[in-house]
Amino acid sequence: MKQKKVAIFYAGERELTSGDFKRWLHAFPEIGVLAKVEPFYLSAEKGGVSSPLLWQNLAKQIEKQWSGFDGFVVLHPIESILFAASALSYIFAPQTKPIVFTGSPFAQIERKENDQKSPDEWKDLDARANLLNSVQIASTARINETIVVSGNRLLRANRAKKMNLPTFNLFEADDKGFLGKIDFFINPQKAAAKTSRAVKKRIKFDLESNIGVIDVYPGFDLSVVSAIAEGKKGILIRANNSRDLEILAPAANIFQKTITAVYCVQQRDWEPIGLWKEILIPARTVSFEAALTKLMWALPQSKKWSDAAKIFSRDIAGEYGEAV
């Protein structure tokens, strides 16, 4: 049986060197049974913060290795994993190979002062289980999408949401985002398993990070809108429902000057009416992380409001749960 090849990227974590990462992988020989793996290390930005720049670098590195591997695994800090994974889902759509995101083991490790232990002695069992499952998915599951794996679930990255329950399943998704589960082996949903696409479009790596986010709530202070919107290329409004958007009506002229998308938490199928029709773009049923990264990805491709509106109306990477 010819072994599949999987590239494992380590992206965005402080206090870890490329050598640490390689030693840690080397001390995990069981992975070698699943696939021939090769580690790639992306040094974090100053402070180790995950950011659009890091996601672009990650995407470029993956693209560079695309032809040499059957699948890709990305170890990424849990806190921002949905942003990174959603961004990559748009950048690479439509995908011909799986990209599997899972939590970085090193985020869960608290190094004690003067701790001389080697990485393989650190307590990271569940992260290792996630990595093992991710490598298996990347090499055999034939789900040509960007996936998030945690616990026993395979979720579409741009439909996953964080859970705040004491469980190994750190994320959840609705039926449209549920791609499979792991019980005794990897069980992809029938709808998730896809054959490779031969045609690949030119990849658009650019992400616009100059975006303001406005959270609207009853009693929202309108005076902050102009400060938030000042100099921004785009705005994402997060509102509980369309009624809360009416609070923003007096500031409509500010939104007219920029490209503004709206994510309605409780009313995800909301369509703009009246005054808002030519101002706000509905982000529909996606998660907040998926809406924000879609706006980041859409803005560099949009010369005018209607371009962005057109991109948002399309299901780029299964974020609306439609066929990808």
Place this chain on the structure above:
Amino acid sequence: MRIYITGTPTKSGGASTILEKIADQLFASGIAVLSNVSAVSKNTLPAQEIALAEKRGEVLLDHMNAFVVDGSSPDSQTGYITAYALFRKKHVLYLLPQKRKADQSLQMLAQNKSSSQFLHIRHWTDGTLPRHINDFLRRLSVLTKDSETPTIKFTLRVTPSIDQYLSWRAKRSGNKKADFLRQMIGEEMEKDEYYKKNGESDNL
């Protein structure tokens, strides 16, 4: 005890002869047998346990005590289960037909200090298969008992003839006299159904 057996199903989705033999022998030894090949899966996990595992985000492989892998036609599934079990430090009996070489990644695991304790690669023939399974079960049974550390100390006076016998048995088995006694008592405990039911509630 639960043992998961895995192998590649036949073209019609059935079980190979070796999988059937393994399943029968394990089942006859009182083991709960689960498998990826439904024809030889003689037990299932309770629905409540599955639901709870699903909720907690656990992989059901974690609910197994040990694994038997038919490596005669390895595929991605047998590879995954072997890797997962070893990573979780569970014992794996990896069965290969006589003269078949284990692939390179398995050979590496067999040489690895940590995983070699849990990976038992055996070459089988029709004549040796039952022995390999029995040896594996014996090992698991001993290991289960050994997982409880003997910490209670007391003085036992024995007759010279018992001492002579103990020394003889210990020398033959390559164990210490105390190990032999512990194993013997452990086996008695295993067989004692009355103790299993009432041992904790009886006021001794």
